[in-house]
Amino acid sequence: MFGRLLWQLLRGNRGRLAIALVAIISGAAAVSALLNMEFDVRRKFEQEFRGLGANLVVSAAPAAGSSERPLLDADKAEAAVLAGAPEGTVAAPFLYVVAHARDANGTLPARAVVVGGTWLDVAPQLSPWWALNAESIPARNDQSRCIAGATAAKLLNAQAGSTLRLAYGDQHLDCAVAHVISTGGEEDTQVFASLMAVQQLAGLTNRVELIKLRVPGSPQAIREFAAQVPAAMPGIQANPIHEIPATEGALLHRIRLLVFSMSMLLLILTAICVLGTMAALAAERRNDVGLMKALGGSIQRIVALFLAELAVLGVTGAVLGYAAGIGLTFWIGEKVFGVRVSPRPEVFFITLLLMIAVALAGVIPLRSLGRVKPSVILRGE
Numbered sequence: 001m002f003g004r005l006l007w008q009l010l011r012g013n014r015g016r017l018a019i020a021l022v023a024i025i026s027g028a029a030a031v032s033a034l035l036n037m038e039f040d041v042r043r044k045f046e047q048e049f050r051g052l053g054a055n056l057v058v059s060a061a062p063a064a065g066s067s068e069r070p071l072l073d074a075d076k077a078e079a080a081v082l083a084g085a086p087e088g089t090v091a092a093p094f095l096y097v098v099a100h101a102r103d104a105n106g107t108l109p110a111r112a113v114v115v116g117g118t119w120l121d122v123a124p125q126l127s128p129w130w131a132l133n134a135e136s137i138p139a140r141n142d143q144s145r146c147i148a149g150a151t152a153a154k155l156l157n158a159q160a161g162s163t164l165r166l167a168y169g170d171q172h173l174d175c176a177v178a179h180v181i182s183t184g185g186e187e188d189t190q191v192f193a194s195l196m197a198v199q200q201l202a203g204l205t206n207r208v209e210l211i212k213l214r215v216p217g218s219p220q221a222i223r224e225f226a227a228q229v230p231a232a233m234p235g236i237q238a239n240p241i242h243e244i245p246a247t248e249g250a251l252l253h254r255i256r257l258l259v260f261s262m263s264m265l266l267l268i269l270t271a272i273c274v275l276g277t278m279a280a281l282a283a284e285r286r287n288d289v290g291l292m293k294a295l296g297g298s299i300q301r302i303v304a305l306f307l308a309e310l311a312v313l314g315v316t317g318a319v320l321g322y323a324a325g326i327g328l329t330f331w332i333g334e335k336v337f338g339v340r341v342s343p344r345p346e347v348f349f350i351t352l353l354l355m356i357a358v359a360l361a362g363v364i365p366l367r368s369l370g371r372v373k374p375s376v377i378l379r380g381e
Contacts, residue, residue, distance in 0.1 A: 017309075020277040020362070021317050024355050027270030028321020031263050032343075032351040033328035038259040039344040040333075054126040054212035054241060056226055061237045071095075071207040072236060074195075080233035081211055086225065088216040092122040093208035095198050099168040101156055101191060113152050114190045115166055117198025117208075120147065126212050130181045138178050143197040146175035149188035153180045164191065168201045271358045278310075278362035307363060314359030318352040325351070 058081050060070035074093055082091060095117040100110040120138040124130045130147075138145040146166075148158055158164055158177050166173045175193055182188060199205055215222050222240055229238035326343045333341030 017277070017313065020274045020359075021313055023270050023273035023277075024313060024317025024359060025321040025324065027266050027358065028318045028351050028355045029324035029328055030266050031354060032322045032325030032347050033332055034259045034263050034266075035347045035350060036325070036329040036341055036343050037332060038256060039347060040341045053128060054214050055222055056213040056215050056238055056240050057210055058213065058229060058236055058238045059210040061230075061235050069209070071204065071209060072211070074206045074208045076233060077208065077211060077236060080236070081213070081229060081238075084225070084228055084232060085213070086215060086217055086221070090122065090125050090214040091211055092119045092126055093195060093211045094118045094123075095195060095202070095204065095208045097168055097198060097202045099166045099191075099201065101152070101164050101166050103156060103158060103162060103164060105163075108157055110167065111155050113155070115168075115198055115201070116190050116192045117195040117201075118192055119195055120145075120192065123192065126214055127183070127187065129183050129185075130179075130187070132179055132181070136178065138194070141194055141196055143173070143194045144175060145178040146191055146193040147179045147181060148177045148192075149190050150180055150182035151188040152191050153177065166191065166193070166201060169203070171201045171203065173197050173201045267354060267358055270355075271361045274310075274313075274359055274362040275364060278364075307360065310359045310362050311356060313362075314356035315352065317359070318348075318355035321355065322348050322351050 058072075058077065060072045062070050072093075078091070078093065082089065085091070097115050097117075098112055099115045101113045101115070102108055102110040119140045120142065121140045124132045124134075124137055132147075138147070146164065148156070148164070153159060153162075156162075156164060158180075160177055160180055162177045164175055164177060166175065173193065175197070195208070199207060215225055217225075219240075226238040226240050230236055325347075329341050329343055
């Protein structure tokens with residue numbers, strides 16, 4: 001009997017209930033899309049912010065009263081830093097020297113350039129703006145090839161395939177230019193070679209000047225990791241590159257605030273629409289409620305019937321709205337943020353609970369039906 005009455009209620013007020021259902025579907029679609037953005041956007045933006053390069057620099061702490069350049073023991077520093085690094089951390093050591101460079105044929109006079117020794121297979125991951133083809137990047141210990149900045153290459157009249165001679169004191173290194181990079185930054189004036197080769201060139205075996213890292217995680221997680229690094233090895237310091245974590249944190253905070261504000265606004269608007277629809281239905285159902293009371297129906301039974309009706313609206317609207325929200329999620333991700341956002345299964349259950357709660361708010365105007373007197377209805381008043 002309860003099911004039959006519920007079905008008749010749903011059929012008898014199709015027009016008004018359709019308005020409430022459309023409101024719930026619209027609210028569920030928008031809220032589920034925003035929640036998908038909130039749940040997935042952090043992971044997506046952490047991936048995207050990798051394009052900004054290294055976000056942490058580890059170096060030797062300067063000694064008080066010493067004018068010598070502080071250097072690190074490469075093996076010990078790498079082991080200490082990477083031992084406690086979060087999964088997915090990318091790191092590369094660097095050693096810089098000022099060498100005299102010229103083309104190997106000696107057609108031009110030698111020019112002083114900064115030569116950076118590093119892991120050539122990893123450094124481009126920390127500097128994506130180098131825009132190198134991964135398949136043609138020199139191997140880590142390849143001492144026969146190097147990468148030249150655009151300004152340095154022009155100064156030395158070099159291009160891809162040219163051979164450079166790098167001299168430092170009595171030592172020299174010949175390397176073929178594998179790539180010429182143009183970044184608009186200080187890298188344009190430098191030449192990058194194998195770390196091992198530059199260490200031998202400078203006579204600084206197993207020494208590095210600094211280690212650059214790209215640490216995944218929130219800005220707070222990066223700062224916490226940076227604070228732990230000095231404890232792993234005395235004499236080293238870790239300094240976040242503040243612009244990147246700050247930019248990442250500010251953007252994520254604004255997105256989260258936007259998602260929360262818009263979700264609350266949409267839920268309030270949906271609830272108002274449902275309340276308005278149910279208020280109109282309450283006025284129309286006075287006679288039905290009076291008749292049910294006259295036939296012996298309890299107010300608890302009648303309220304349960306209306307609550308079931310609202311729950312059906314909430315569940316139906318949530319399911320249909322979530323399905324529409326999946327398409328909206330893809331559209332927002334690609335058109336607004338330029339990334340593909342994946343729907344998250346937990347968002348369905350959150351959307352379902354929210355829409356049921358919004359729908360059940362429609363019981364507020366129906367409370368007035370509890371005061372309906374059967375005698376008044378039967379007299380036609």
